Amino acid sequence: MRLSLENRDRLIGLASPVLLLLLWEAGSDFGWIDARFFPAPSTIAGTFVHLAGSGELWDNLAASLTRLLFGFVIGGVPALLLGLAMGLYRPVRALVEPLVAATYPIPKSAILPLILLVFGLGEASKIAMVALGVFYPVLINTVAGVLEIDRIHLDVGRNFGAGGWQTFRTIALPGAAPLIMAGVKLGVGLGLILIAIAEMIGAQSGIGYMIWNAWQLMSVDTMFVGLIVIAVLGFAFTWALDELERWLLPWKARG
Amino acid sequence: MALPELEVPVAKIEIAGLYKTFPTRSGMFTALDGISLDIARGNFCTIVGPSGCGKTTLLRILAGLETASAGRAAIAADDPSKPVNAMVFQGDSIFPWMTVWNNAAYGLHMRRAPRAQVNDVVTHYLDRTGLLPFADRYPHQLSGGMKQRVAIARAFATDPEVLLMDEPFSALDEQNRTLLQDELLRIWDEDKKTVVFITHSVDEAVTLGDRIVVMTAQPGRIKTIVEVPFPRPRDVLELRRDPAYGALVFRIWGELRDEVARARRQEAEARE
Numbered sequence: 001m002r003l004s005l006e007n008r009d010r011l012i013g014l015a016s017p018v019l020l021l022l023l024w025e026a027g028s029d030f031g032w033i034d035a036r037f038f039p040a041p042s043t044i045a046g047t048f049v050h051l052a053g054s055g056e057l058w059d060n061l062a063a064s065l066t067r068l069l070f071g072f073v074i075g076g077v078p079a080l081l082l083g084l085a086m087g088l089y090r091p092v093r094a095l096v097e098p099l100v101a102a103t104y105p106i107p108k109s110a111i112l113p114l115i116l117l118v119f120g121l122g123e124a125s126k127i128a129m130v131a132l133g134v135f136y137p138v139l140i141n142t143v144a145g146v147l148e149i150d151r152i153h154l155d156v157g158r159n160f161g162a163g164g165w166q167t168f169r170t171i172a173l174p175g176a177a178p179l180i181m182a183g184v185k186l187g188v189g190l191g192l193i194l195i196a197i198a199e200m201i202g203a204q205s206g207i208g209y210m211i212w213n214a215w216q217l218m219s220v221d222t223m224f225v226g227l228i229v230i231a232v233l234g235f236a237f238t239w240a241l242d243e244l245e246r247w248l249l250p251w252k253a254r255g
Numbered sequence: 256m257a258l259p260e261l262e263v264p265v266a267k268i269e270i271a272g273l274y275k276t277f278p279t280r281s282g283m284f285t286a287l288d289g290i291s292l293d294i295a296r297g298n299f300c301t302i303v304g305p306s307g308c309g310k311t312t313l314l315r316i317l318a319g320l321e322t323a324s325a326g327r328a329a330i331a332a333d334d335p336s337k338p339v340n341a342m343v344f345q346g347d348s349i350f351p352w353m354t355v356w357n358n359a360a361y362g363l364h365m366r367r368a369p370r371a372q373v374n375d376v377v378t379h380y381l382d383r384t385g386l387l388p389f390a391d392r393y394p395h396q397l398s399g400g401m402k403q404r405v406a407i408a409r410a411f412a413t414d415p416e417v418l419l420m421d422e423p424f425s426a427l428d429e430q431n432r433t434l435l436q437d438e439l440l441r442i443w444d445e446d447k448k449t450v451v452f453i454t455h456s457v458d459e460a461v462t463l464g465d466r467i468v469v470m471t472a473q474p475g476r477i478k479t480i481v482e483v484p485f486p487r488p489r490d491v492l493e494l495r496r497d498p499a500y501g502a503l504v505f506r507i508w509g510e511l512r513d514e515v516a517r518a519r520r521q522e523a524e525a526r527e
Contacts, residue, residue, distance in 0.1 A: 150347075152346060152347070152348045153350060155320055155342075155348075156342075156348050156361075157365075158319075159319075159320060159340070159341065160338075160362040160365045160409075160413065161362070161366060162365045170353075170364075170365075171350070174352035175352065177352070250393065251351050251353070251393040251395065252395075
């Protein structure tokens with residue numbers, strides 16, 4: 001049977017993690033690697049089943065997802081609106097751009113202590129961290145997306161009498177949408193990193209808390225369960241956003 | 256004794272003493288140097304000139320996309336409910352994120368036209384341009400000629416007082432250009448709108464126009480205005496067989512030749 005190139009790639013893509021897991025399992029069983037630091041995948045799977053059965057895993061997952069969702073909306077929506085305004089109106093860009101350029105390079109994880117001071121140890125500080133992580137990539141990509149719109153399309157809007165809001169809705173937003181989607185994907189990735197970090201400090205729930213708590217209890221397999229959950233989350237978000245993109249941007253020619 | 260009332264023909268487009276200058280690094284650049292031109296109702300006016308002669312600037316001022324430095328350009332609005340102008344732009348101007356249908360309906364949507372009207376009008380012009388079977392396609396699935404047909408349908412659909420066309424066919428190959436010229440003539444014949452059509456092709460100017468305005472090289476002035484005597488409706492291919500067509504093209508080329516040479520010299524000097 002001949003496989004299409006795409007299906008062959010898919011098979012190879014599936015085979016590599018399976019192969020890695022098999023090697024890991026064997027290495028752990030035969031004592032080639034230290035099972036205290038790298039427990040066998042079967043052990044981790046057992047812990048996973050246990051944590052899932054007790055509900056602990058789902059509680060932590062739900063806590064993280066809720067914070068991600070709120071942070072995403074609170075960071076993403078203002079970034080989108082500000083980005084559109086910056087892209088369309090030169091004075092707004094001149095006003096905000098230096099602030100963005102100055103604050104963007106600060107590692108968001110380095111702001112965590114300040115965030116904890118301002119927002120306290122509760123939910124607000126976690127949500128703020130995610131919001132910060134999402135804000136910058138969405139903002140920067142939205143501005144770039146609007147600036148990349150062919151001038152002729154803005155002329156068409158003016159010529160056909162599009163007002164400010166109509167220009168936003170019919171030209172700036174759809175025209176910048178491909179780059180905005182790229183920004184959203186970056187933002188989700190950063191959000192995942194930051195939520196894990198934020199939950200390690202002063203949190204009582206969440207996947208990050210689960211990992212940190214497992215370290216304190218020397219429960220390495222629980223730690224691995226947490227890491228795998230984050231990896232799966234990242235994978236699931238990327239897949240969902242790709243599907244969303246396909247649905248939202250049917251006009252992009254795909255090779 | 257009462258004087259008999261004189262019928263004063265009021266021009267549809269009135270351009271009087273129009274100047275446009277831009278500041279550049281090497282001083283002021285004069286794009287338009289005192290253009291005065293009246294265009295009558297229902298006239299298909301073509302403008303030819305060497306590249307850089309300011310013809311696009313003239314059209315953009317008429318479209319309200321740029322302001323004049325001095326002088327005036329006015330379009331007489333006969334019906335206040337209609338848009339004053341609609342432009343067909345040079346190059347790819349339809350929105351890649353909208354279907355053919357929504358692109359053609361854009362002007363009507365911006366004017367919040369009732370749905371029934373949008374349906375009727377857009378169906379009519381997509382049909383006239385042969386695009387109705389492609390109404391749900393996106394531009395990336397269309398050829399260059401089809402995209403330009405969408406832009407033409409979009410402009411006609413708003414039923415503007417004046418239609419402004421900026422070298423709309425310049426990016427197309429010869430065959431497509433001839434086809435679209437023919438189609439444009441047929442659609443235009445329906446209600447004979449006032450048209451200002453910019454082109455660098457003398458053939459195109461003669462084929463389409465009632466009058467041809469020949470412009471000088473930079474700074475842009477009107478060199479001469481030539482009336483085109485050919486009857487309508489015109490058939491593009493039949494017209495080109497007429498010996499009078501060749502004679503007119505030859506005459507306009509004669510007017511234009513010196514200007515093109517001058518534009519070249521200016522370009523060469525600017526490079527030094």
